[in-house]
Amino acid sequence: MIKMYDLSKTYKGSGKRAVDGLTLEVNSGEIFGFLGPNGAGKSTTIKMLTGILKPDNGYIEIDGINLRDNPVAAKAKMAYVPDNHESYETLKGIEYLNFIGAVYKVPKAELNARIEKYAKQFGIFDVLGNLIATYSHGMKQKVMIVASILHEPDVWILDEPLTGLDPQSAYDLKQLMRQYADQGKTVFFSSHVIDVVEKVCDRIGIIREGKLIVVDTLDNIRASADVSLEQLFLTLTSGHNAEQAPADTAQSMDVQTTDNVPSNSSDNKGE
Amino acid sequence: MFRNYFALLKILFVQQFRVKDSTKHNSTGKKKRRKLSSTGVMYIVLAVVFLPILIGVAGGVYVLGRVQGSQNADVTLTLLLLICQALVTFFGVPSVITNVFASKDGDRLLCLPMRASTIFAAKLSVVYINETITSAITILFVLLPFGIGSGLGAAFYLLLPLAIILLPVLPLTLASIIAIPFAFLLRKFSNSGVLKVILQLVLFLSFMVVYMLVISQLTGVSSDNMQGTDEMAMLAEFIRQIVEQSQHIVKWILPDSMLAKAMTATSFGTSALNTLGALGLNVVLFGIVLLISVPMYKSSLIGNLENSGRRKRFDVAELKQTGKSKSLLSQLMICDFKRTMRDGQLGFQMLVNVVLMPLIIVIMAVVFNQTSDGALNDYVNTQTYQAIVALIMVGYLGSLAGSTNGWGLYAISRERQSFYLLKTLPISVKQLLLSKILLSTIVLTVTSVVAIVIAIFMFNLYWYWAIACVVTMILLQFATTCITTYLDIRKPVLNWTNFKQGLSNSVKSWVAVLIAYAEILLVGLFGGGFVVLYTFVPNIWVIIGMWLLLIIVSSLLAFFAFRFVVSKGEKLLDKVEA
Numbered sequence: 001m002i003k004m005y006d007l008s009k010t011y012k013g014s015g016k017r018a019v020d021g022l023t024l025e026v027n028s029g030e031i032f033g034f035l036g037p038n039g040a041g042k043s044t045t046i047k048m049l050t051g052i053l054k055p056d057n058g059y060i061e062i063d064g065i066n067l068r069d070n071p072v073a074a075k076a077k078m079a080y081v082p083d084n085h086e087s088y089e090t091l092k093g094i095e096y097l098n099f100i101g102a103v104y105k106v107p108k109a110e111l112n113a114r115i116e117k118y119a120k121q122f123g124i125f126d127v128l129g130n131l132i133a134t135y136s137h138g139m140k141q142k143v144m145i146v147a148s149i150l151h152e153p154d155v156w157i158l159d160e161p162l163t164g165l166d167p168q169s170a171y172d173l174k175q176l177m178r179q180y181a182d183q184g185k186t187v188f189f190s191s192h193v194i195d196v197v198e199k200v201c202d203r204i205g206i207i208r209e210g211k212l213i214v215v216d217t218l219d220n221i222r223a224s225a226d227v228s229l230e231q232l233f234l235t236l237t238s239g240h241n242a243e244q245a246p247a248d249t250a251q252s253m254d255v256q257t258t259d260n261v262p263s264n265s266s267d268n269k270g271e
Numbered sequence: 272m273f274r275n276y277f278a279l280l281k282i283l284f285v286q287q288f289r290v291k292d293s294t295k296h297n298s299t300g301k302k303k304r305r306k307l308s309s310t311g312v313m314y315i316v317l318a319v320v321f322l323p324i325l326i327g328v329a330g331g332v333y334v335l336g337r338v339q340g341s342q343n344a345d346v347t348l349t350l351l352l353l354i355c356q357a358l359v360t361f362f363g364v365p366s367v368i369t370n371v372f373a374s375k376d377g378d379r380l381l382c383l384p385m386r387a388s389t390i391f392a393a394k395l396s397v398v399y400i401n402e403t404i405t406s407a408i409t410i411l412f413v414l415l416p417f418g419i420g421s422g423l424g425a426a427f428y429l430l431l432p433l434a435i436i437l438l439p440v441l442p443l444t445l446a447s448i449i450a451i452p453f454a455f456l457l458r459k460f461s462n463s464g465v466l467k468v469i470l471q472l473v474l475f476l477s478f479m480v481v482y483m484l485v486i487s488q489l490t491g492v493s494s495d496n497m498q499g500t501d502e503m504a505m506l507a508e509f510i511r512q513i514v515e516q517s518q519h520i521v522k523w524i525l526p527d528s529m530l531a532k533a534m535t536a537t538s539f540g541t542s543a544l545n546t547l548g549a550l551g552l553n554v555v556l557f558g559i560v561l562l563i564s565v566p567m568y569k570s571s572l573i574g575n576l577e578n579s580g581r582r583k584r585f586d587v588a589e590l591k592q593t594g595k596s597k598s599l600l601s602q603l604m605i606c607d608f609k610r611t612m613r614d615g616q617l618g619f620q621m622l623v624n625v626v627l628m629p630l631i632i633v634i635m636a637v638v639f640n641q642t643s644d645g646a647l648n649d650y651v652n653t654q655t656y657q658a659i660v661a662l663i664m665v666g667y668l669g670s671l672a673g674s675t676n677g678w679g680l681y682a683i684s685r686e687r688q689s690f691y692l693l694k695t696l697p698i699s700v701k702q703l704l705l706s707k708i709l710l711s712t713i714v715l716t717v718t719s720v721v722a723i724v725i726a727i728f729m730f731n732l733y734w735y736w737a738i739a740c741v742v743t744m745i746l747l748q749f750a751t752t753c754i755t756t757y758l759d760i761r762k763p764v765l766n767w768t769n770f771k772q773g774l775s776n777s778v779k780s781w782v783a784v785l786i787a788y789a790e791i792l793l794v795g796l797f798g799g800g801f802v803v804l805y806t807f808v809p810n811i812w813v814i815i816g817m818w819l820l821l822i823i824v825s826s827l828l829a830f831f832a833f834r835f836v837v838s839k840g841e842k843l844l845d846k847v848e849a
Binding site for chain 2: 011012047050051052053054071072073075076080082084087088090091093094095096098099100102103104105112115116125126127128129130131
């Protein structure tokens with residue numbers, strides 16, 4: 001489970017808040033799709049969630065563990081697939097996977113079994129002996145995905161994970177995400193590909209200009225608003241109904257906004 | 272072509288000066304004023320420490336000029352130019368390798384409508400312009416005082432700006448030419464990043480050794496005629512012998528000898544002719560470099576980008592063999608070491624600095640043996656000699672480790688963008704810092720042991736004092752690495768693509784040199800006092816006590832330095848934001 005309460009972040013030199021008062025809970029057993037236009041605050045939110053950035057306000061809990069108070073324990077519960085793979089390129093694939101296995105304290109026998117299983121599933125087992133720098137973009141993405149699931153995390157955070165994947169691998173990843181959620185784990189997934197989000201996610205959130213403007217299940221969206229997710233997204237984020245605030249637009253479509261989402265949050269622990 | 276050249280040159284320079292540290296700054300009001308004043312204090316301290324040394328060098332060269340006079344000054348000036356060029360070469364060769372042959376932007380440039388020759392010329396120009404700064408400093412503190420002391424004419428002063436411009440040309444030309452066949456060889460070994468780095472290092476060290484041998488041949492003189500005379504007469508004789516010995520050789524180093532003749536000429540015609548000659552020769556040299564190296568450069572660049580690596584299929588048997596159970600700490604260190612050594616820029620820079628230690632011992636030993644003429648043979652078996660040699664080893668090598676050790680100074684910066692991924696992993700700051708500091712200490716220990724073993728043979732150091740040296744050095748190096756790592760985590764630079772420009776010219780490099788001086792002072796104070804005591808109380812327990820005290824002090828330094836860096840680390844690394 002992920003709990004984010006009243007998160008805010010302003011970058012140095014910028015007067016504008018990249019993330020402004022974001023409150024969100026993602027439950028165990030669900031795939032949560034996080035959408036937003038470019039510059040909306042998606043990456044900033046994910047970076048705060050994964051410990052790369054420190055929020056100016058608010059707090060984050062991963063399975064009940066506060067990320068600020070106990071970062072190591074919180075990070076041990078989760079895994080992150082970044083959108084940028086320019087890391088560890090001078091390691092061989094197997095070296096990187098062994099390193100991640102050691103970081104997450106995966107026993108050697110299990111680590112070997114999982115490396116073999118997932119690397120073969122994604123078609124990169126044969127090239128694990130080569131430097132990551134020699135891999136194609138898609139192969140680097142697959143290494144990151146395999147590395148992220150070696151310790152079978154309770155919370156799986158993926159940032160644009162399908163970019164560069166071939167159709168088979170994209171399908172396998174979606175199946176894996178579904179499997180994870182069905183096992184009671186949490187999957188938090190950000191993407192620009194709305195079709196995929198529509199097929200895969202149980203609930204979605206849309207962020208615009210640092211604020212979460214919609215959080216709802218896809219079933220509700222389909223049933224109530226009689227619009228596709230794509231239409232909803234474009235309407236809310238492109239300002240077609242400029243005279244209406246996004247929340248009003250969403251309400252007119254009978255879609256839940258952050259104003260009327262039932263809150264499960266505990267008492268305020270803001271900084 | 273020139274439009275592309277200047278456009279690329281501009282971009283390369285803009286990138287260089289925009290590489291900033293990656294911390295979140297809170298630069299308003301009181302904090303900004305405090306930051307500015309602490310930076311100002313640091314620059315003042317650096318000036319106070321380094322200026323006397325530079326002034327001392329300038330003073331020495333001035334006296335040399337006074338004794339030399341203006342007769343045959345062109346020969347001495349040529350030698351001084353060669354020595355200055357040695358400095359430029361020392362900084363310039365690694366710069367050529369990292370900026371030109373191991374740069375990280377090849378894939379972006381090759382797809383542009385721009386010739387490889389244009390890219391090569393622009394990159395080499397960046398190196399050249401950076402080296403003119405080194406050239407200007409050496410000329411200011413070496414050539415200018417000589418000219419004043421020798422009483423040289425107007426030609427000397429008028430041609431000083433030209434000397435600044437021309438000084439780096441010969442070293443960079445030689446560096447580029449030598450790098451070409453080696454670039455071909457390096458591509459053969461592109462499968463192994465480590466072997467590639469070692470080859471680059473061998474190239475660099477061979478080049479420096481040959482350069483130093485040439486200079487020592489030209490300046491090596493006999494001390495036979497210098498006994499029983501006053502110092503100025505000895506210096507005059509020394510200069511006379513050097514001029515006599517070297518004039519037949521230096522006249523063939525045409526770019527330098529023609530420039531020297533132009534600067535020391537008394538007639539306008541001679542000066543002008545030699546100036547044109549020097550200028551023309553340097554232009555021809557640069558042109559030869561472009562002609563020879565450009566065809567090789569493009570294929571070398573493509574070869575780096577192809578970077579085939581191993582093509583062997585990975586199998587299950589290999590999976591079982593790899594990554595045998597290792598602790599997190601050892602995995603952190605092993606991966607860090609492999610990544611650094613396999614990086615074309617990092618590996619070379621990290622290795623050259625630590626290989627210098629044993630090399631300098633060898634050079635010191637050779638110079639010592641040549642100049643002492645066996646005068647100290649009667650003293651090598653005395654405990655005083657043993658203690659002094661051992662203390663010099665510890666102080667000097669320990670300080671080198673502090674000032675040139677990239678493993679500590681760029682502990683976080685060398686991670687580059689990987690650092691952000693590291694932040695998402697369940698690794699505590701303490702574990703991360705310990706892995707960095709331990710790795711640095713282990714690398715330094717290996718080179719320290721090699722250096723001390725050389726000292727045992729070349730300086731007749733006793734093995735048991737050598738062990739005391741090594742133990743003290745390990746502890747001091749651990750403490751120094753903690754401090755240099757702290758300097759890096761205060762202001763890590765993660766967005767560099769060019770090591771020389773992004774990292775090695777930073778202020779923290781100079782602060783590390785200050786720390787090195789502090790270390791020499793510490794060893795000198797503690798050890799020196801005991802050596803003096805031993806002369807009055809010649810008991811072996813005095814020397815033993817000296818080493819015990821040094822080891823205890825070093826241990827305490829190491830302990831508290833580590834606690835300090837860990838206590839500051841968490842808050843500081845929190846400020847590093849993507």
